[in-house]
Amino acid sequence: MPAPGTQILIETLPRLMAPCDVAVVGPTYAEHAAAWGRAGHTVRPVSDIAGVGDARVAVVVNPNNPDGRVRPAQALLALAETLQARGGFLVVDEAFADFEPVESVCPQVGPGLVVLRSFGKTFGLAGLRLGFAVADSERAAALAAALGPWAVSGPALAIGRAALADRPWLAANAAARAGDAARLDRMIARAGGTLIGGTRLFRTAAFPDGPALFRRLGEAGIYVRRFAERPSQLRFGLPADKGEWCRLSRMLR
Amino acid sequence: MPAPGTQILIETLPRLMAPCDVAVVGPTYAEHAAAWGRAGHTVRPVSDIAGVGDARVAVVVNPNNPDGRVRPAQALLALAETLQARGGFLVVDEAFADFEPVESVCPQVGPGLVVLRSFGKTFGLAGLRLGFAVADSERAAALAAALGPWAVSGPALAIGRAALADRPWLAANAAARAGDAARLDRMIARAGGTLIGGTRLFRTAAFPDGPALFRRLGEAGIYVRRFAERPSQLRFGLPADKGEWCRLSRMLR
Numbered sequence: 001m002p003a004p005g006t007q008i009l010i011e012t013l014p015r016l017m018a019p020c021d022v023a024v025v026g027p028t029y030a031e032h033a034a035a036w037g038r039a040g041h042t043v044r045p046v047s048d049i050a051g052v053g054d055a056r057v058a059v060v061v062n063p064n065n066p067d068g069r070v071r072p073a074q075a076l077l078a079l080a081e082t083l084q085a086r087g088g089f090l091v092v093d094e095a096f097a098d099f100e101p102v103e104s105v106c107p108q109v110g111p112g113l114v115v116l117r118s119f120g121k122t123f124g125l126a127g128l129r130l131g132f133a134v135a136d137s138e139r140a141a142a143l144a145a146a147l148g149p150w151a152v153s154g155p156a157l158a159i160g161r162a163a164l165a166d167r168p169w170l171a172a173n174a175a176a177r178a179g180d181a182a183r184l185d186r187m188i189a190r191a192g193g194t195l196i197g198g199t200r201l202f203r204t205a206a207f208p209d210g211p212a213l214f215r216r217l218g219e220a221g222i223y224v225r226r227f228a229e230r231p232s233q234l235r236f237g238l239p240a241d242k243g244e245w246c247r248l249s250r251m252l253r
Numbered sequence: 254m255p256a257p258g259t260q261i262l263i264e265t266l267p268r269l270m271a272p273c274d275v276a277v278v279g280p281t282y283a284e285h286a287a288a289w290g291r292a293g294h295t296v297r298p299v300s301d302i303a304g305v306g307d308a309r310v311a312v313v314v315n316p317n318n319p320d321g322r323v324r325p326a327q328a329l330l331a332l333a334e335t336l337q338a339r340g341g342f343l344v345v346d347e348a349f350a351d352f353e354p355v356e357s358v359c360p361q362v363g364p365g366l367v368v369l370r371s372f373g374k375t376f377g378l379a380g381l382r383l384g385f386a387v388a389d390s391e392r393a394a395a396l397a398a399a400l401g402p403w404a405v406s407g408p409a410l411a412i413g414r415a416a417l418a419d420r421p422w423l424a425a426n427a428a429a430r431a432g433d434a435a436r437l438d439r440m441i442a443r444a445g446g447t448l449i450g451g452t453r454l455f456r457t458a459a460f461p462d463g464p465a466l467f468r469r470l471g472e473a474g475i476y477v478r479r480f481a482e483r484p485s486q487l488r489f490g491l492p493a494d495k496g497e498w499c500r501l502s503r504m505l506r
Contacts, residue, residue, distance in 0.1 A: 004257040004382065004404060011401035015268065031401070038398060127407025129257065145291060148264035148284070151257060153406055154380025 001140045002152045002160070006095060006118045006131030007031065012146045013091065013114070014039035016139070020088065023055035027067070027229070029093065032059045049079055056088030062105075063096050066204040066225065066235045068197035073103040077113070080105075084112025089139075091116065096199040098122040099174040106134045114139055119156075121201060122170070123163045130156040177201060180238045183245075188236065191252035196233060204235040220251055254393045255405045255413070259348060259371045259384030260284065265399045266344065266367070267292035269392070273341065276308035280320070280480070282346065285312045302332055309341030315358075316349050319457040319478065319488045321450035326356040330366070333358075337365025342392075344369065349452040351375040352427040359387045367392055372409075374454060375423070376416045383409040430454060433491045436498075441489065444505035449486060457488040473504055 003009045014022075014036045022036045023046045033043045036057070044055065049071065052058045058079060063070045080090040092105050095118040106115045115134040120126035130152065133143050163169070177200035184203045185195055191213070193205035202225075207213050210232040217224055217234075225235035239245040256262045267275075267289045275289045276299045286296045289310070297308065302324065305311045311332060316323045333343040345358050348371040359368045368387040373379035383405065386396050416422070430453035437456045438448055444466070446458035455478075460466050463485040470477055470487075478488035492498040 004261075004406065007401040008404055011399060015399075035401070126403075129403065129406040146264060146268075148260040148288070150379075150382065151261055153257065153382040153409065155408055156406065 001133050001135070001144050002157070003131050003133065003143070003147055004129040004151050004153065004156065005120070006093070006116050008147065008151075009116055009131060009133045009143065010035045010093075011038075012143060013133075014041055016142050016146065017041075017057065020056035021054070022057045022059065023052040024059045025049060025052070025061075025064075027227070028059075028061045029065045029095070032061070032091070032093065049075055052079060052083075054086070056083065056086060057091065058083060058088075059091045059093065061093040061095065063100050063102055063199050064197075065096060066196075066198070066202065066227070066233070068096075068199050068204070070100070070102050073105050073108075076105050077108055080108070080110075080113035084110070088112070089114060094118075095121060096201060098170065099177050099200040109134050110136050111138070119160055119164070122173075125159065125163075128156050128159060129153065130160045174200065177238065184236055184238065187249055187252045193234075198235070200238075202235050202237050204233055206230075206232045207234060208232075210234055217251055220247070222248060222251060254386050254388070254397050255410070256384050256386065256396070256400055257382040257404050257406065257409065258373070259346070259369050261400065261404075262369055262384060262386045262396065263288045263346075264291075265396055266386075267294055269395050269399065270294075270310065273309035274307070275310040275312065276305040277312045278302060278305070278314075278317075280483070281312075281314045282318045282348070285314070285344070285346065302328055305332060305336075307339070309336065309339060310344065311336060311341075312344045312346065314346040314348065316353050316355055316452050317450075318349060319449075319451070319455065319480070319486075321452050321457070323353070323355050326358050326361075329358050330361055333361075333363075333366035337363070341365070342367060347371075348374060349454060351423065352430050352453040362387050363389050364391070372413055372417070375426075378412065378416075381409050381412060382406065383413045427453065430491065437489055437491065440502055440505045446487075451488070453491075455488050455490050457486055459483075459485045460487060461485075463487055470504055473500070475501060475504060 010031050019040045022041045022043045024033045026045050037043045076092055083090050089112045091114050093116045094104055097104055109115055117132045119130040120128055181200045188205045193207045196204040198204050214226050227233050239248050263284050272293045275294045275296045277286045279298050290296045329345055336343050342365045344367050346369045347357055350357055362368055370385045372383040373381055434453045441458045446460050449457040451457050467479050480486050492501050
């Protein structure tokens with residue numbers, strides 16, 4: 001089912017379930033844990049699928065943001081089955097899957113598995129607000145009822161439909177972004193960074209003095225993502241054009 | 254606070270309150286009662302403010318859809334005060350207020366009063382998905398948290414901002430739509446209809462044989478709104494251009 005962005009689905013999913021124990025495999029996109037917490041659930045951050053324990057609900061971002069870690073579909077499906085057996089389910093957020101050689105679990109959704117897919121990241125149209133929950137019909141209907149009719153804008157429907165049907169564009173851009181990511185990795189290495197991981201749309205690396213580099217970049221008008229609990233790490237988005245590439249390259253000398 | 258359309262606020266408001274008795278003053282836009290019911294509240298349709306009784310929450314659409322009835326601000330504010338005293342609140346849906354000579358209660362919002370304002374009806378951009386809750390800061394924050402960050406699209410923010418600042422456009426179109434409404438009233442009268450009421454964007458009338466007229470119009474490709482419980486009544490939207498005016502006029506001879 002479509003929604004005005006994936007974020008509102010991240011907010012809504014927790015409100016469709018009575019308070020329970022939720023394991024969020026991380027470190028990852030912080031809004032998952034925050035949304036389950038806001039809805040009254042008990043949230044436990046875990047560092048791997050093995051840590052999910054007896055939680056009723058688990059959240060895995062695949063590939064993960066910010067470290068790009070990819071979990072095999074087989075492991076995710078086994079976890080979904082375990083959770084379903086105890087009346088829970090697994091949320092797999094495939095926000096960054098479009099450009100990656102990752103096996104989607106969308107075809108396997110059911111009562112124990114819901115998948116979130118984003119639109120704006122891949123197509124560079126985050127402000128259009130379009131995202132999807134791929135779910136069994138009962139959960140999809142509950143999500144749709146929570147959002148009400150007409151939640152997705154006309155422009156998002158028309159543009160989304162055209163863009164998602166354009167497979168050649170997706171293939172060409174997946175290849176181009178792989179080249180961009182490799183270029184960014186070279187710049188990061190030259191600046192003394194150690195690559196942690198990433199996807200073709202962002203790269204995360206550790207630096208000898210992350211906070212100082214964050215400040216220097218910020219003073220030059222370049223915003224990179226930092227992490228309160230891992231101050232050495234910075235996440236770089238892809239520069240948008242030749243000018244931005246040059247500007248970042250100068251800073252990472 | 255802005256939202257991707259008013260409808261999602263109609264869905265979300267009931268989910269922020271523990272189940273209680275809700276009075277919906279009607280007949281009116283059916284989604285209010287439906288949304289409160291879906292969220293587990295006990296919904297009672299009442300025909301006037303006096304019927305609200307000891308409900309915790311009341312909903313009034315002002316001006317009302319489909320009959321255009323306008324309630325004085327003073328009566329609404331008195332009701333809001335009563336509801337607030339018992340820990341409840343009044344929802345005033347001013348979806349059709351922009352073009353009407355109706356006194357908005359927006360300036361008086363507080364713990365006992367929340368106002369919904371639409372954008373797409375007035376500006377003919379329903380598909381853009383933009384609507385607002387005008388509320389006290391606590392309720393506005395709760396609504397914002399339920400929708401999450403970035404719920405409203407970039408186009409909606411940019412277009413909404415420009416359109417809402419264009420007061421001359423609003424004044425000119427309010428006058429033009431008043432002329433349209435009067436023209437539609439003359440055509441309805443000529444076809445044997447008795448005007449029930451309306452706003453400058455729609456007119457509701459009773460016909461000797463409403464169902465037959467609904468069918469005839471439908472067969473000609475003209476959709477008007479009918480009401481299961483009041484089969485003699487039909488609600489007409491404004492035709493969009495000269496061609497549509499001519500087509501409707503021919504059918505209402």
